[in-house]
Amino acid sequence: MFETTIPKTQDCAQVTDFIELKDNIDNVITHFMNEYKNHQQSIEVDFRKLVSWVPYGDSYTHFIHSYPAKLLKHIPIFFLNSKKIMPNPEGTVLDPFCGSGTVLLESVIAGYKSIGCDANPLARLIANVKTTPLNADILKETLITILIQAKRVKKYRTRNVTNIDHWFSEQVKNDLSKIHTAIQKIENIEVRNFYEICFSNIVKKVSFADPNLSVPVKINPLKYSDPLLYKKAFTELESKKNISVFDKFKKQSLENIKRIEKLNNLKTSGNAQIVGRDARSITKCLDNDKSQWLSDSIDLIITSPPYAGAQKYIRASSLSLGWLNYCENNSLRDYEKQNIGREHYYKNEYQVKNNTGLKEIDNELEWIWEINPLRAHININYLVELRSSVKEMYRVLKDGSHCIIVIGNNMVCGKVFDTKKYLKIIAEDAGFETIFILRDKIHSRGLMTKRNKTANVINTESIMVFKK
């Protein structure tokens, strides 16, 4: 039967008194390995303390664009600074669920080659811009050109944003269209991508969407019975009607140019490349050439896959995807279908029972089918697709190399869905050896509000270290 009890803190070894020095990381890793070998339990850590020399908050280009459930940068920094985990200074790091590129950027900073994949085109664009140094003078000149040209634009087409008038006032819609028309005229593709990102990061801020929520939900003053809160929401909604889109865009662009300047100053031989769209089949490049990435070629994988049913990456990016023309040939639904952990299925899809093919998991999850077949389908399909991506990670990784997966548990029908346990079974079935498992508190990962309201186990995430 499915385990309903929530693991207590005593189940974890405590690691609190390490000397927090960069040179000490390999000793700390050896300690984790021994501790896990002896007790087979997760070890409780605080990554911000383990790499206490790393400041919290923005650095380099990390904050160039918002993205839901970003990885705490301290996690890759810790592992990238370990010779035990990454012995090859010329090696390549892979993040098959790269999102906005936290792992890729930290790999570049540490001097490694890095490659990434993501199903969300906005994530791929952010990760690309985040890791591409650009001449700041050219960026500044281009900004002036965009602002002048945008003001002169007479003919423009508003973009394919679902329900556009629900989200934007007439004036905001027109100003966004003019700025985007001017951006599209930039010939240098890297500079154009940079401005697409600056533009995209203001789209939600100038819309009627509630800024406190990751997915777009229109501000609704009527939901507040408290007159002060009602007034605050009402004023905010009104202010969005005439907000200065040009000022917002200029401010965002200047802030991002400063971030790119920091990236330019970095003396590193590292670089990043976005090679694929699907973690289940990693390709050599994003072009039409669909040939697979070479087997046994990657030196380290650090990744945080989506959570089952908890993250709505495409919905959270929907306004940007529309404005950036990603919805001309594909619908949001088409993008969502590629997403591991998605929640939308047609009835005929979940009428037939699916299974992971791993008895230990399938037997344990049998109960969900009886309570809620849709939830059962969502979670089991999630594990099936996660399994495909773990097999792919195993394929591309060199023998003896490490794969670090950051994952959290979830709630299904009121019970804990022990993703960590299932992932361990899946990884070991694929051929991986479990080296150690750490447990850290989830700090701020957006879109996690539902889970944060639940028990302690949901507020933590597991950092699982496997070896091929």
Ligand SMILES: C[S@@+](CC[C@H](N)C(=O)[O-])C[C@H]1O[C@@H](n2cnc3c(N)ncnc32)[C@H](O)[C@@H]1O
């Ligand atoms: C937890 S987020 C990664 C966040 C990232 N570490 C960061 O710091 O921004 C998981 C990512 O997996 C992506 N994803 C979902 N299904 C995928 C698939 N089949 N292949 C590749 N990426 C996928 C989502 O688009 C999302 O960006």
